[in-house]
Each structure stands twice: as C-alpha cells, then as structure tokens.
Amino acid sequence: METPPSEEESRKMKLSPAARLFQSPRFNCYIVSIIGCNSTIDPEVIKDGLTRTLFKHPRFSSKLVVDDGKFCRRRRWVRTPVNLDDHVFIRILGSKIENPDQFVEDYISHLTTTPLDLSKPLWELHLLNLKTSDSESLGIFRIHHSVGDGASLMSLLLACTRRTSDPDALPTLPAPSKRPPPPDSGDFSVRFLRFLMAIWSVITLIWNTFVDVTVFAATILFLSDSKTPIKGPPGVELSTKRFVHRSISLGDIKFVKNAMNTTINDVLLGVTQAGLSRYLNRRYAQIEKDEGTNKKTNFLPKKIRLSSTVLVNLRPTVGIQALTDMMAKNSKAKWGNLLGYLLLPFNIALQDDPLDYVRQAKATIDRKKHSLEAICTYLCARFLQKIFGVEPPVRFTYVRRRARGRNVAGAGAGSKGASQQGITRGEDELAGPMAKLAISGGEFSFNLPSFCVNLLGSISIGIRACSSSGPCCGMGDLGRGDLERPEWAIQSGPPSTSVSEAWWYVRILVESHIAKITAATARRAISNTTVAFSNMMGPLEEVSFYGHQISYLAPSVYGHPHALTIHFQSYVDKMTIILAVDPNVIPDPQQLFDDFEDSLKLICEAVIKQGLNKETV
Known part of the structure; x- marks a missing residue:
C-alpha cells in the first residue's frame, strides 16, 4: 500500500x-x-x-x-x-x-x-x-x-x-487595442x-x-x-x-503615435533606435578624434x-x-x-x-x-x-529480461515508478566489441549501458573477477554529480542478479545537468x-x-x-x-538619456513640420 x-x-x-x-x-x-x-x-x-x-x-x-x-x-x-x-x-x-x-x-x-x-x-x-x-x-x-x-x-x-x-x-x-472585425459582405x-x-x-x-x-x-x-x-x-x-x-x-509619444498611425511600441522602438544611433555616433567620433581623424559628421561604421x-x-x-x-x-x-x-x-x-x-x-x-x-x-x-x-525523476535500477534470445537492459524504477513519472520504455541496440575485454584484470561478462531522460547515462559492467588494485576496490557510493568536481563517478558493488556466478560491477555515471x-x-x-x-x-x-x-x-x-x-x-x-x-x-548613461530625449523631440518636430498632425487635431 x-x-x-x-x-x-x-x-x-x-x-x-x-x-x-x-x-x-x-x-x-x-x-x-x-x-x-x-x-x-x-x-x-x-x-x-x-x-x-x-x-x-x-x-x-x-x-x-x-x-x-x-x-x-x-x-x-x-x-x-x-x-x-x-x-x-x-x-x-x-x-x-x-x-x-x-x-x-x-x-x-x-x-x-x-x-x-x-x-x-x-x-x-x-x-x-x-x-x-x-x-x-x-x-x-x-x-x-x-x-x-x-x-x-x-x-x-x-x-x-x-x-x-x-x-x-x-x-x-x-x-489592449483590438482591430474591429471586417464588415460581413455577401458578395x-x-x-x-x-x-x-x-x-x-x-x-x-x-x-x-x-x-x-x-x-x-x-x-x-x-x-x-x-x-x-x-x-x-x-x-x-x-x-x-x-x-x-x-x-x-507620454503625451509626446501618443502625439507621434496618432499622427503616424502607429502604436506606442513602434514609437518607443523608433526613439530607441534614434537615441542609440546618436549615442554610438558620438562614441565612435571620440574614438576617431583620439586617432586624429579628419572632421566629419557620420562616424558610424x-x-x-x-x-x-x-x-x-x-x-x-x-x-x-x-x-x-x-x-x-x-x-x-x-x-x-x-x-x-x-x-x-x-x-x-x-x-x-x-x-x-x-x-x-x-x-x-x-x-x-x-x-x-x-x-x-x-x-x-x-x-x-x-x-x-x-x-533525474527516478533512481536507477536494472531489469534484466529475456527478449529475442538476448539480454536487454532497461533503465527506470520498475514499470509502476516509470509510469508515474511519465517515462515510456524503449529499446535500443548497440554493436559491441567482437573480442573479450577486461578492466584491471577482470574479464567483462556483460555490459549494460542505459540512458535516462535527464542525460544521466549509466554503464554497468559485469566482471567475473576483480583484482585488489582494480577500480572495484574502495569505490563506495559517490552519489550524484557535484558542481565542484567532474560530472562522473564510478561505483562498485554486487548487483542483484539471477546469474549463478558472483558478479561485481563497475558503474560509470556521466551526469550532465540539462539546466x-x-x-x-x-x-x-x-x-x-x-x-x-x-x-x-x-x-x-x-x-x-x-x-x-x-x-x-x-x-x-x-x-x-x-x-x-x-x-x-x-x-x-x-x-x-x-x-x-x-x-x-x-x-x-545620462548622455544616453539626453540622446533619447533629443530624438523624441526631433521626431515630434518632424511630425509638425511635415503636417502629419493635422489629421489628429
């Protein structure tokens, strides 16, 4: 229960x-x-x-x-x-x-x-x-x-x-302004x-x-x-x-908005572009003047x-x-x-x-x-x-089952835990080495790579025997990856398996935080x-x-x-x-403020000069 x-x-x-x-x-x-x-x-x-x-x-x-x-x-x-x-x-x-x-x-x-x-x-x-x-x-x-x-x-x-x-x-x-729907027409x-x-x-x-x-x-x-x-x-x-x-x-911004039939966001972006252009031109002018460049008005690249x-x-x-x-x-x-x-x-x-x-x-x-x-x-x-x-939504356990005459390893916490976490089981097949391998004198018996949805990869390696100086000795449980050290760990211990021989395994964890x-x-x-x-x-x-x-x-x-x-x-x-x-x-930054204000002023003056404000009067 x-x-x-x-x-x-x-x-x-x-x-x-x-x-x-x-x-x-x-x-x-x-x-x-x-x-x-x-x-x-x-x-x-x-x-x-x-x-x-x-x-x-x-x-x-x-x-x-x-x-x-x-x-x-x-x-x-x-x-x-x-x-x-x-x-x-x-x-x-x-x-x-x-x-x-x-x-x-x-x-x-x-x-x-x-x-x-x-x-x-x-x-x-x-x-x-x-x-x-x-x-x-x-x-x-x-x-x-x-x-x-x-x-x-x-x-x-x-x-x-x-x-x-x-x-x-x-x-x-x-x-928020909403565009009126077009009139219905039977044509x-x-x-x-x-x-x-x-x-x-x-x-x-x-x-x-x-x-x-x-x-x-x-x-x-x-x-x-x-x-x-x-x-x-x-x-x-x-x-x-x-x-x-x-x-x-805000009245000046609305004045430009109504005269040019735009939105407030349009005017603000326009003022920002104008202000940044003036500010950058001044900064580039200072750079070129320091280099002794001749006089000009536009210094922008x-x-x-x-x-x-x-x-x-x-x-x-x-x-x-x-x-x-x-x-x-x-x-x-x-x-x-x-x-x-x-x-x-x-x-x-x-x-x-x-x-x-x-x-x-x-x-x-x-x-x-x-x-x-x-x-x-x-x-x-x-x-x-x-x-x-x-x-990681669940801890790793390993389920060995017989399928199509070969052993298949799955990652998860059992079908119930997997379903609760919204995990769908899948199968994958990787080509392994043709020759027998060993690590620290221990012959490989099985290799069970697995991959969880959080980029926490795991490779379980069954070893028939392990030397005292091998990686199986004194590993202990290193736990999750730590930001203070490389994001991998080696764990060892006797897994629960129905195989008659006494297995040792080395599990290499490569933890990559998706965050x-x-x-x-x-x-x-x-x-x-x-x-x-x-x-x-x-x-x-x-x-x-x-x-x-x-x-x-x-x-x-x-x-x-x-x-x-x-x-x-x-x-x-x-x-x-x-x-x-x-x-x-x-x-x-106060100079940048001045450029924003001057830009808005010039835009308002241009609206009046070009007579665009007559329609809004």
Missing part, C-alpha cells in the same frame, strides 16, 4: 522550467523595482499592508528547497512562515547626504553584489526615507526572477495599490478575396517563422552582433550594474548588426482583480514563468528624416507580430527539457546580442502603495549577459526610461 504524502510534501510546488533556468549559476537573474513616493514612508503601515496582501501569495511565502536524492537534486517551492524583519529593511539615513540621487544609485548598485538568502522566500523590500529629485522617499523591491516574470510581478505589485482618488478602487490599466468576390488574403497570411506567417527561427538558431551557434562600444565583454553578467531612470512625456533579446510572456498576464482575489480569498490564479525569446533587430544609422526611425520600427514590429518565433523558441526549450529532463545546457543555450543567444529591451504599461491614474502616493515606477533586471538593458514603464501621463548599465562599458 502506498503511503499518503506528508503535509510538508503536499505543500511543495515544482519549479517551472524557466524558474529552473533562472536558478542556474550562469543565468542567475533578479528583478529590481523602484517605487518612488510623494510622501515619507511609514514602515509600520507598509508592513501591515504586506501582511494582508503580498504574504498570502504562494511565491512570496515559499522558500526554495533542494531535496537530495542518490543521483539527483529536486528543487521545490515549500510554503513557510514569513518573518517581516527578514524581508523588509528600513534604512535610517541622515539629512547630510550631499547627492541623494547618487546615493540611491550606489545603494541599488551595491544590492547587485549580494545574492538573496535561499533559506527564506526570494524577495526583499528596502525602504529609504530620502528626498531625491523626483520623490520624497522610495521603496526598492528585489525579487529573484524564478519567482515570476516581470509582467506578472508588476501586476502583483499593482494589485497591492489603490487609486489615490478612490482608496477602495483598483488601478486601471490601458486596455462572392469579396469573400474570395478574403480567402486569398487568409492563405497569403498563413504563407507569410510560416515563412516569417522559418526565417526568425533560423536566425535565432544561427545566433546561438555563430551569428553575433557587431562589436560596438555598448556591447558587453564575456562575463558581463557578473559585473556590478548601475540603475538610472528618467521620465519623458557601415552595416552595424545590433539586436535586442526580448522575453515574451506567452501566458496571458494575470489580471489585477484575479491577483487581488488570490491574496484576499486564497483563490487560485495561474502564475509562473512561461517565456519565449525573440530577437529584435535595431536599425543603427543617422537618418535624414527622423520619422524614418519610427517607420522602420513599425515595419520590424509588424513583421514580428506575424511570426511564431517566441512560441517556437519556448517549445524548443521545452522539448529539450522533456527529452533530457532537468533533474546547465538550457542555461548555456539561452545565455549564448543573449550574449550574442547587445541590448535587452522591454516595455510595460502602468496605471492610467495616480495610485497609492498602502496609502503612500506613487510618483514613478522603475523596474529593471540584472544577471543576464548584457551591458545595457532598456525598460520603458508608463505611469499616468509620463513614460519612465530605466537603464541598467555596466559602468565599465557605458560610463555616461
């Missing part, structure tokens, strides 16, 4: 594949979210609010545990009591700080040098009652990326806020034309997907961005990052290849109301990282017409919308994990690009975080192999640009 699971085991939750990816050593990512407030923060009010809301979310009240097996480690989320003082840090700051903005930058930058404590839930909140240029105080959330994706975490934080004008009402987010020619357009749409979808997936695969294998002054060196993910932000007018990696959340973002109900009523809502990748190429050049940046951005985004690249990259990663696994392989694949795809880029929509009206009116929101991320990460976050009537930079690569 099977024993029922204990209460502790029933409270354990598996990590999603993306969560395991973000836990890998070379892809250890964190999310940082800065919340600026218009008033001094009352720590006790914040603590009381967190107890009533955020602490009830499973991921914010669960710690990461590692169950050690004989050959594997299983990582699980386990619900645990949350101690406020372990997660909320109140910094008492004096009033004699000369440059508060610089102090905040240094404070957040220092946070990137220390990991979160795995013995408690992987998040923390730092409260700083320090007046800066754009807030009276601020809170700094630091959350491990394995807890959730950026969009879900932002929705969760907004579910903890209320409208400033109505303390009982949740924030209002911009509704046969119109229907036939729509049918042809639908066929052409499917063909272009397949072609775009094929091209994008091919380019993505090439990027993993060999295709890399051009070496530019903003591309990080190897190991940039381990360097200390600095986080800076600046707000621009020809055909610069510069692209961005964009993480796409394939799961529909959980609504604020659903998250509020989950925290208030313990109702269930889908949560976790369900991420795909896509590569977004940037056009880096000095354009005579500033509007060309927006037109090029619109063409790029429209094409990406008509592609299944993000879904395909997710499915490929999922396929690797299904085939190879992330951690490393998946992380290395994702890391290579990202390290061969230059920029991380994202945009998130914020509330349409002013909101308060447990009674503290918010002045701005500034989320970002670190731990991935990029020297430059660009985030756009809207809030009421402004758009905040957040940069996470490696100061050794980009020592002047």
